[in-house]
Amino acid sequence: MPTRALNRLGGWRGRNRKLYARILVWQLAILALTSAIGFVLLAFAQSAQLDRQYENQALAIASTTASDPQLVRAMELGGRGDAVQRIAERIRAASGARYVVVFDLRGIRHSHPNPALIGKRDGGARPDGRTHVGIDVGFTGRSANGKAPLRTPSGTLLGEVSVGISEKQVARQLWGELPTFALYAGIALTVGASAASLLARRLKKSTFGLELDDIAGLLQDREAMLHGIREGVVAFDPLGRITVVNAEARQLLGLSAGLGSRLDETLPDGRLRRALDGTLTGSDITVVTDSHCLVLNRMPVTLHGRELGAVVTVRDQTELVGLLRELDSVRGLTDALRAQQHEFSNRMHILAGLLELGEHDAAFEFAVGSAGANPSLAESVRERIGNPLMVGLVMAKTMVAAERGVRLVLSRDSELGERPPHLDRLLTIVGNLVDNAVDAAASGGEGPPEVRLSMAEDATQVTVRVADSGPGVPAVVRERIFEDGWSTRPDRGTARRGLGLALVHRLVQRHGGTIDVSEGPGAVFTVVLPQPHGTGPDAASAPRTLPAAGLAEKGADW
Incomplete structure (x- = not known):
């Protein structure tokens, strides 16, 4: 103060x-x-x-x-x-x-x-x-x-x-x-x-008991503090009307109404409104909007035993979450490279042993077989997917899944062109769905851990289907899995849980698509995105959405 x-x-x-x-x-x-x-x-x-x-x-x-x-x-x-x-x-x-x-x-x-x-x-x-x-x-x-x-x-x-x-x-x-x-x-x-x-x-x-000059001075100090901080601040009176809102809160929450308005007149029903009006309780409530990843805290205000309403602080963690996701992705890739290093060292030891024994023909066949394994996998993916960014994402996810003991399989009926529509969104959607499926398959289930990925494009729509061999999604929580911050697993490392499916759901709804979850042996997520209006794909002009597509390419875990 x-x-x-x-x-x-x-x-x-x-x-x-x-x-x-x-x-x-x-x-x-x-x-x-x-x-x-x-x-x-x-x-x-x-x-x-x-x-x-x-x-x-x-x-x-x-x-x-x-x-x-x-x-x-x-x-x-x-x-x-x-x-x-x-x-x-x-x-x-x-x-x-x-x-x-x-x-x-x-x-x-x-x-x-x-x-x-x-x-x-x-x-x-x-x-x-x-x-x-x-x-x-x-x-x-x-x-x-x-x-x-x-x-x-x-x-x-x-x-x-x-x-x-x-x-x-x-x-x-x-x-x-x-x-x-x-x-x-x-x-x-x-x-x-x-x-x-x-x-x-x-x-x-x-x-x-304040004097007039005290009230005027406090008002000046309040305005200076509210509009000088980087956090959003919204205050409500006991009837739920907005009494204070600074510029940062307007920008983060997309509030356009003036003071005295109620939330139900300003924001549609959803997690954001429920977090602001106190329906959702707790601290550090995570909310994903079209452009930001926000953390909200709501505190009641009382003075001399009188209830004056509540104050909500809004922190923008979009960049922080993106960096944490990138760090977690780098850790996953580092683990995968470390595993490949061990495997490469083992193969070099085998090759050196064969050469020392004079088994030159066997050493040659072993070296040729080892060198051709990964190129054949990459070629198999390129035959079905024409876009190099999506190919790189699938290859990276395959390596991360293998490190966790999960087999990632691209279905034979997959067919995606070189310039598919909604490319940025597809990268984010596929990356998050595959990460969730790998987590589910690695946590248990019937049969060997496996994730099956299917991507198909036709004249009217793009369909993405991800199935895992995990325990599946119980019917009682099927309606809540797309809420921000909902997860059945604790946070792992620096990654924040419970945001991936919420982000996917928001992206799909924003662009007029559908997302369904059903039971297989585990869970099956099906996303359908309609083709954009126009004569060509919108990959070049599509806006970057939260989180950035580049992070999804690295196998980030939401």
Whole structure:
């Protein structure tokens, strides 16, 4: 872990309250601001509502006054005397209104709280026979005003009655209601503060007490480490969604989906997906893909007792496995050459003995017979197989099998041209099947150890059949033998077991062929590859597959 991350780890305990306090303070400030704004808006709304309420109340008083019979009779007589003033003042005192003013059709006042204004014209008075409400700013100050028409019993318009209620009365009622609004705002602020405190504590718990700068620094360190290492890293949350994947993992696993995707949405069902999602358990799980030999390890992640998911590391061992196979092949060939050296030394001793005894004719016949044995075998293989690479592979496998006491026989019905299709794949397939068959024949079975190889090519397909005299494949495991890493035998030397048949199966399926296993005396593997589309073989253009064909030519053991 980088030094900066370690330094932050040491300071976490002393600073783990900062984030909590900052979140709480900001949330309380926001709640206080919103509560104040809400209180002001509510006060303005209530003030407007009270204005409308008192305007309607003033209109009701004006309508009641306009329907007073004595007032109507006095106005019909022209409003002489102080009858209209007495009636208006009586109604004003009884209703608590600030003023009750009666106008005739010319806008002349016939009543007013200020007697000096009676008989004078109000320029704003325009009796039109309709009711009006509003805010009036006049001689008596700001008031909620209501105006009602004054009519005779027959409906003739005589004037109008204007009633005003003092704005101070509206303000007194508003100030009387504000403490209730403040109480509601205080309750809301208290509830919000409690919720903010709980949220801040939950956030603190979710971040494991880390500060914001610590989280940002850890994210930078994580990105630097993830994309700087040569191993693939994939992380999953408890629900199986991909939360972290570096570039190396995308390249090795062929992942194209983004973060948040599930494996069943990204990869087809198979050993690779089962190893990633934890269905396959164990360490160093080997998976063969179209281009790589991978080793996967899946580890669950827990922190403070909480399950956070799992992390899978992916190592590419393609080159390592290829080198191990090549080394194992070289060891096999070395053993075969050592055996041939012993056999050659024995023959030289026999030849020297015959010459020392003077048996020149017998020595000559023995030398000619020994020299012609291997050329005749090579010529027999060349008669059936035209491609020199396949001839070399069969000869090398024959020597390795002979060293292990197994007889490798190329069937007489074999017929393969000089440029067979799928050459690279055929070399890999034949090499792995023969190696497995030699192992099986050498481990026991009925009759002498023997492996029979058949290769046939026609206009539609290429057929490879490998049969051994070993113990065979039990029916209960016949469906599992093509899985990566499955084997009934332990590793031998540096070679990895359980990959050869998986590789063969993947190659065959990738190119539209079939592979079957059945019982003979031992096991019989039959591979059928269709001829490629086109006019000529694709050996020159076919891509190299894992493992390289050159390794298969040397008799590598998967």
